[in-house]
Amino acid sequence: MESILVIEDNPDTREWLVALAREAFPGAVVDEEATLTGAKSRLDAGYNLALVDLSLPDGSGVDILVDIQGDYPDTFAVVTTIYDDDRHLFAAIRAGAKGYLLKDQPRERLVTQLKGIARGDPPLSPGVSRRILRYLAGGARRSEPDAPKLTDREMEVLSLLSRGFNRHDIGKALDITANTAAGYVKSIYRKLHVSGRAEAIREAIGYGLVGTGHNDN
Incomplete structure (x- = not known):
């Protein structure tokens, strides 16, 4: 990975993700954006990797996943989020996410998962992998949009x-x-x-x- 874009609105979390990206890919140029609008304006630069938060102040990260999938297929898009429910997960995958990482994992594990991209390993948190397997086996349950279903x-x-x-x-x-x-x-x-x-x-x-x-x- 030579160029990485981190899309995250929280300043502290963004700084943390930038540090993770640099640790996983030493020498890579890592840019950062806090908004959907700002991120979209940068994509023409041609990033190898985009780390995308789903909850942004001016929209959903799913929107930029759609843009990346349609217009920037060479950019490997990975969601970095706190949302570990089926609704967010499968919406992101349908929009083109190639990986889905939960922020509450240990730092070392996240770095290892990012490094795995170079080996062709999809960066998926363990719980996310289990959800996908359950879904493929026909056991996933869909929650009602307005139901207070907490993880x-x-x-x-x-x-x-x-x-x-x-x-x-x-x-x-x-x-x-x-x-x-x-x-x-x-x-x-x-x-x-x-x-x-x-x-x-x-x-x-x-x-x-x-x-x-x-x-x-």
Whole structure:
């Protein structure tokens, strides 16, 4: 890989992904963009690899996956995300993603998965591979678009939120970065259609997702 584009809106996470890309591919030129618009304007440069976040401030990363597949087939597109549900996974694959990596993995594993591209190994997180196999076997279940279906990791984060943990505490408890924890919280709020911790806990209790022994502080 000689040239890489990292598309990620969170500054800390973007810096982290740039460092991962440079570790996996020493000597590569690594550019970065925080928005869909900015990323689209750069694609004519002809990147070998694009690391694409799905949640961007001006649209979905799926849109740029479609552009890459149609207009820049020589760019190897890999999703880097916190979303480990079927809806996001299969939407990304249909749009042209050649890999799907979850950000909450250990750094060393992510670097190894990226290095595997040179050997022809698809960069897929273990849980993602299992989902694809289940789907191909006919066992995947599709969730309703508006259903508050949380992933296992989101349930863990929600449980900690209900106990009064902030994003830094959640990060330490789950051995992930505070920014990754914040991303999970953002996803939980979106799925539950709420804007804050107290609302999220009330909705979660109503759905039976957490018990009543919570702490709103």
